[in-house]
Amino acid sequence: MHIAVLTLTISLPGCRSLKEKRQRMGGLHERFGRNPAVAVCESGEHDRLEASEWTFVVAATTLPKMESLCSEIEDKIQRGVDGRVMEVTREVL
Template structure:
């Protein structure tokens, strides 16, 4: 079994409340947490209004499938969130 971890740090310029932050993040947990091979959590910057950090853990039988899952997640976050991805880091276990 292969495991990969993707951590995304996002900038949310102009965000004025935690409620707005949740709305702008567009339900990342619900969207990606439904996939049986992916676990997701907001892992940092919980109380900062203009920043957010999310970690995604993907597991599959091949490293290529893990990489594909993480690339798909990163692409969807970049296109679907009202903010900018400032940093993306990947790890393999």
């Protein structure tokens, strides 16, 4: 079993309310939480409207599959979130 912890910090320039922050993040929890190999949570930047931090725990039977899932998550967030990914950290356990 291979496990990775993927953390993304996202900048949300011009965000003025918690409601707008939630809309701009586009339901990441619902989208990625459906996959049984992925656990997701908003892990930081709770008090800042112009930033959000999300952590994904990805589990797979093979290293290439785990890497593929992590890359897929990064790509979907880059394309699907109204913000800029400022930092990505990936830790393989």
